[in-house]
Amino acid sequence: xxxxxxxxxxxxxxxxxxxxxxxxxxxxxxxxxxxxxxxxxxxxxxxxxxxxxxxxxxxxxxxxxxxxxxxxxxxxxxxxxxxxxxxxxxxxxxxxxxxxxxxxxxxxxxxxxxxxxxxxxxxxxxxxxxxxxxxxxxxxxxxxxxxxxxxxxxxxxxxxxxxxxxxxxxxxxxxxxxxxxxxxxxxxxxxxxxxxxxxxxxxxxxxxxxxxxxxxxxxxxxxxxxxxxxxxxxxx
Numbered sequence: 001x002x003x004x005x006x007x008x009x010x011x012x013x014x015x016x017x018x019x020x021x022x023x024x025x026x027x028x029x030x031x032x033x034x035x036x037x038x039x040x041x042x043x044x045x046x047x048x049x050x051x052x053x054x055x056x057x058x059x060x061x062x063x064x065x066x067x068x069x070x071x072x073x074x075x076x077x078x079x080x081x082x083x084x085x086x087x088x089x090x091x092x093x094x095x096x097x098x099x100x101x102x103x104x105x106x107x108x109x110x111x112x113x114x115x116x117x118x119x120x121x122x123x124x125x126x127x128x129x130x131x132x133x134x135x136x137x138x139x140x141x142x143x144x145x146x147x148x149x150x151x152x153x154x155x156x157x158x159x160x161x162x163x164x165x166x167x168x169x170x171x172x173x174x175x176x177x178x179x180x181x182x183x184x185x186x187x188x189x190x191x192x193x194x195x196x197x198x199x200x201x202x203x204x205x206x207x208x209x210x211x212x213x214x215x216x217x218x219x220x221x222x223x224x225x226x227x228x229x230x231x232x233x234x235x236x
């Protein structure tokens with residue numbers, strides 16, 4: 001709808017920062033947009049942006065081929081763009097100027113994902129005109145966990161399964177962990193049937209065993225990081 005914005009003399013550029021824990025769907029959202037939106041898409045990671053001038057080149061191309069979407073995956077990995085921690089970073093000033101500088105980003109939308117918004121410089125993360133809006137992808141709540149589990153269970157023979165205990169005990173699981181829960185349950189059922197895929201049926205017992213395994217795994221991972229529990233406030 002760029003033409004409508006032009007008529008009203010509104011900016012046709014936009015920056016959206018997508019935040020949240022790992023595995024909650026940030027990258028999936030970007031993939032969906034790439035596949036559904038008919039315009040130029042430029043995908044940027046820390047592997048493709050490492051030297052001074054790289055970011056400027058990205059936005060030069062985005063402006064020339066607009067309307068365009070610049071997708072920056074894990075923006076916090078681009079050198080840890082926070083002057084509170086590193087005093088200055090050669091890429092930070094370039095980023096700030098490219099997002100809101102002398103040249104207008106007409107028809108350029110920037111989407112950036114991060115697991116750690118607190119590692120971004122204030123002038124980058126909290127400045128309309130650079131990143132105007134923020135979308136938080138938190139851990140799915142009960143209804144969402146139920147929908148995700150049912151979706152991942154669709155291809156399998158399950159019979160009647162009571163998902164309520166699984167949904168309740170899986171609080172704090174990301175979509176990625178819920179997918180792993182179903183895969184682990186299938187592996188347990190597959191092993192129980194002596195690897196005869198035609199007779200495999202995922203049962204409550206398989207899901208419960210898989211959940212217990214993943215809960216232990218998560219607990220160990222948290223201990224290694226020195227984390228007792230994470231909260232939604234951590235990502236806001």
